[in-house]
Structure formats: C-alpha cells, structure tokens
Amino acid sequence: MLDPMTTMNISLPETLKSFVDEQVNERGYGTSSEYVRELIRRDQQRQQLRALLVEGAASGATTPVDGSYFESLRTRVRNAHK
Known part of the structure; x- marks a missing residue:
C-alpha cells in the first residue's frame, strides 16, 4: 500500500527551478x-x-571466498525462486 501523500512547499532560485523543469x-x-x-528515494x-x-x-576480516562460495550463493538463489 502506498503512503498517503502530504504537501511540502519549497522555495528555489529561478536557476534551480529552470533546471527542475528541464529535467x-x-x-x-x-x-x-x-x-x-525520485531524487529523495535515490538519496x-x-x-x-x-x-x-x-x-x-x-565487521572485520573474514575468510577469503572462492568459486565454491559463489556457487553456493547461486544455488541458494535458485532454490529460493522455486
């Protein structure tokens, strides 16, 4: 469900307003x-x-990962999507 909208008024100098309008x-x-x-979500x-x-x-150092580690991740992802 989407959050209800509320209003926020902002003041911009003309140069920024023009930039927003162009975008x-x-x-x-x-x-x-x-x-x-969209800008706020990205931030x-x-x-x-x-x-x-x-x-x-x-979090500190961990053990190095190798090909088998990544293969186990792929297997977990595949199994999660079944």
Whole structure:
C-alpha cells in the first residue's frame, strides 16, 4: 500500500527551478513532484548503501571466498525462486 501523500512547499532560485523543469521535460517525469520524489528515494538508497558499506568495513576480516562460495550463493538463489 502506498503512503498517503502530504504537501511540502519549497522555495528555489529561478536557476534551480529552470533546471527542475528541464529535467521533468527531458526525462519524462509527469510533474516536478515526481522528479523530487525520485531524487529523495535515490538519496535514501545511497544512504542505506553507505551504511551497509560502513557496517561491512567495520565487521572485520573474514575468510577469503572462492568459486565454491559463489556457487553456493547461486544455488541458494535458485532454490529460493522455486
């Protein structure tokens, strides 16, 4: 289910408004709101990825992986989709 929409008003200098309008027209967005929502979603994903990378970097060393490790991952994925 989609989250209910709410309104947020933002002020932009004319140069940024023009840029947003160009992006909406050139990239096929229906409205500037769609474009801004997409930017926010991408930023959320970027932050989530960064957090995972930081977590992984802080988790310490693991044993090296080899071909059999990746094959076991492929098998798990195949079995999960059955």
